[in-house]
Amino acid sequence: xxxxxxxxxxxxxxxxxxxxxxxxxxxxxxxxxxxxxxxxxxxxxxxxxxxxxxxxxxxxxxxxxxxxxxxxxxxxxxxxxxxxxxxxxxxxxxxxxxxxxxxxxxxxxxxxxxxxxxxxxxxxxxxxxxxxxxxxxxxxxxxxxxxxxxxxxxxxxxxxxxxxxxxxxxxxxxxxxxxxxxxxxxxxxxxxxxxxxxxxxxxxxxxxxxxxxxxxxxxxx
Amino acid sequence: xxxxxxxxxxxxxxxxxxxxxxxxxxxxxxxxxxxxxxxxxxxxxxxxxxxxxxxxxxxxxxxxxxxxxxxxxxxxxxxxxxxxxxxxxxxxxxxxxxxxxxxxxxxxxxxxxxxxxxxxxxxxxxxxxxxxxxxxxxxxxxxxxxxxxxxxxxxxxxxxxxxxxxxxxxxxxxxxxxxxxxxxxxxxxxxxxxxxxxxxxxxxxxxxxxxxxxxxxxxxxxxxxxxxxxxxxxxxxx
Ligand SMILES: Nc1ncnc2c1ncn2[C@@H]1O[C@H](COP(=O)(O)OP(=O)(O)OP(=O)(O)O)[C@@H](O)[C@H]1O
Ligand SMILES: [Mg+2]
Numbered sequence: 001x002x003x004x005x006x007x008x009x010x011x012x013x014x015x016x017x018x019x020x021x022x023x024x025x026x027x028x029x030x031x032x033x034x035x036x037x038x039x040x041x042x043x044x045x046x047x048x049x050x051x052x053x054x055x056x057x058x059x060x061x062x063x064x065x066x067x068x069x070x071x072x073x074x075x076x077x078x079x080x081x082x083x084x085x086x087x088x089x090x091x092x093x094x095x096x097x098x099x100x101x102x103x104x105x106x107x108x109x110x111x112x113x114x115x116x117x118x119x120x121x122x123x124x125x126x127x128x129x130x131x132x133x134x135x136x137x138x139x140x141x142x143x144x145x146x147x148x149x150x151x152x153x154x155x156x157x158x159x160x161x162x163x164x165x166x167x168x169x170x171x172x173x174x175x176x177x178x179x180x181x182x183x184x185x186x187x188x189x190x191x192x193x194x195x196x197x198x199x200x201x202x203x204x205x206x207x208x209x210x211x212x213x214x215x216x217x218x219x220x221x
Numbered sequence: 222x223x224x225x226x227x228x229x230x231x232x233x234x235x236x237x238x239x240x241x242x243x244x245x246x247x248x249x250x251x252x253x254x255x256x257x258x259x260x261x262x263x264x265x266x267x268x269x270x271x272x273x274x275x276x277x278x279x280x281x282x283x284x285x286x287x288x289x290x291x292x293x294x295x296x297x298x299x300x301x302x303x304x305x306x307x308x309x310x311x312x313x314x315x316x317x318x319x320x321x322x323x324x325x326x327x328x329x330x331x332x333x334x335x336x337x338x339x340x341x342x343x344x345x346x347x348x349x350x351x352x353x354x355x356x357x358x359x360x361x362x363x364x365x366x367x368x369x370x371x372x373x374x375x376x377x378x379x380x381x382x383x384x385x386x387x388x389x390x391x392x393x394x395x396x397x398x399x400x401x402x403x404x405x406x407x408x409x410x411x412x413x414x415x416x417x418x419x420x421x422x423x424x425x426x427x428x429x430x431x432x433x434x435x436x437x438x439x440x441x442x443x444x445x446x447x448x449x450x451x452x453x454x455x456x457x458x459x
Contacts, residue, residue: 087325126287
C-alpha cells in the first residue's frame with residue numbers, strides 16, 4: 001500500500017502520505033460522528049418513548065420527585081406541574097397514596113414539606129402523604145421508595161416527573177429493586193431549557209447504568 | 222349564631238375549640254386558636270378572611286383531610302376522628318364532597334369518564350356491569366344537571382375553565398355527599414363565569430345541599446345564607 005501511494009504521488013511522498021492519513025482519519029471521524037449521532041438519536045427516541053408514553057395502570061402510591069421550591073414555600077414551576085399531574089391521577093383514583101421525595105436544606109428549605117402542603121391544599125389527606133426528606137437525587141429517591149414500600153405494604157408505584165427524567169428514574173427504580181413501576185409525565189410548558197435537560201439526562205443515564213450501585217450494599221430484594 | 226344553636230337536632234356539623242399549629246423551619250405558626258362553629262342541615266355557610274388567615278386550614282379539618290392539634294369536629298354528633306383512620310377515610314369518601322380552585326381532571330379522559338372513573342373505583346367492582354351502568358347513568362345525570370349535556374364526550378382541554386369546574390363539581394357530588402366543602406371555587410374564574418358556578422351552588426342548595434364555602438371575596442360570600450370571618454385564629458359573625 002505504501003508503495004503504490006508513493007509511486008502515484010510524484011515526489012512529495014511525506015506530504016502525500018500525511019494527506020492520505022488525514023483523509024483516513026477524517027473518514028474514521030466521520031464514521032464515529034455518524035455512529036454517535038445514531039446512538040444519540042436512538043437514546044433520545046427511547047427517552048421520549050418512556051417519558052411521553054404514560055403507563056396509567058392503577059398503583060398503590062405515586063412517587064413524586066422533588067424540584068425547586070420558592071422562598072415562600074410554594075412549589076417552583078417545574079415542581080408545580082409535577083404535583084398537578086400527581087393530583088390528576090389521584091383524583092381519578094389511579095393512586096391512593098403519595099411518596100413525596102426531595103431535598104432539604106437547613107431549617108427553611110424543604111421540598112417534601114412544600115409538596116405535602118400543596119397536595120393537602122388540593123384535597124389529599126395528610127395521612128396519605130409520606131415524606132422522604134432524603135431524596136436529594138433520583139437514586140436516593142428510588143432506594144428510599146423501596147424501603148417505604150416495604151414498611152408500608154405498598155406494592156406498586158407510579159413515577160411522576162418530567163418526561164426527560166422518566167427513563168433514568170425507571171432505571172434507578174429497577175436498580176433499587178422496584179420493577180413494573182408505572183409512570184406519568186408532567187405537562188411542562190415548552191421552553192428551551194428542555195434541550196439542556198435532555199443532554200444532561202443522557203449523560204446522567206449512563207452514569208447510573210455503569211456505576212455499580214449494588215456494590216454499595218444498600219440494595220437487596 | 223342564635224339560629225344555628227336553636228334546634229340542636231338539625232345541627233349537622235359542629236366544632237369544639239379547634240386549634241392548629243404549623244411548624245415552619247424553627248418557628249411555630251398558631252393558625253387556628255379555638256375555632257367554634259356549628260352548621261345547620263341544608264345551610265350554606267361562607268367563611269371569609271384575609272389571605273393566610275387559615276380558611277383553607279379550617280376547611281381541611283372539617284373535611285378530615287388533616288387533624289386538629291386540639292378540639293374536635295363533630296358530624297351528626299360524632300367525632301370524625303374518633304374511629305381511627307378507617308373512620309375518617311369513610312367520612313371523607315362518603316359524607317364529604319370537595320371542590321377546589323383548580324380542577325385536576327385527567328386530560329386523557331372525557332368529562333363523563335372523569336366522573337365515572339371516580340365512582341367505579343369507589344365501588345371496588347370494576348368489572349361489574351350492573352354497577353358500571355348505574356355509575357354511568359348517575360354521572361351523565363349530574364353532568365346534564367350542570368349544563369354539560371353537549372360536553373359529555375369532550376376532553377378537558379376542549380372545555381372552558383367554567384366547564385371544567387362544573388365537571389369537578391359533578392365529580393364531587395356524584396356520590397351525593399351530605400356536605401359540600403368548597404375552597405375558593407371561583408378563584409380561578411372571571412366574575413361572569415364565577416357567577417355561573419355560584420348559580421350551580423344555589424341550585425344544589427335549594428335542593429337541600431349543605432355547603433361550607435371558603436373565599437376571600439365578599440361578593441362571592443354574599444351568595445351564602447350566613448357569613449363568618451376568620452380573624453386572629455377565631456371565627457366571628459359578619
Ligand atoms: N402545611 C403547612 N405547613 C406550614 N404552614 C402552613 C401549612 N399550611 C398552611 N400554612 C400557613 O398557615 C397559614 C394559613 O394558611 P391557609 O392556607 O389556611 O390560609 P388561607 O386563609 O386559606 O389563605 P389563602 O386565602 O391565601 O388561601 C398561612 O400562613 C400558611 O402559610
Ligand atoms: Mg386558602
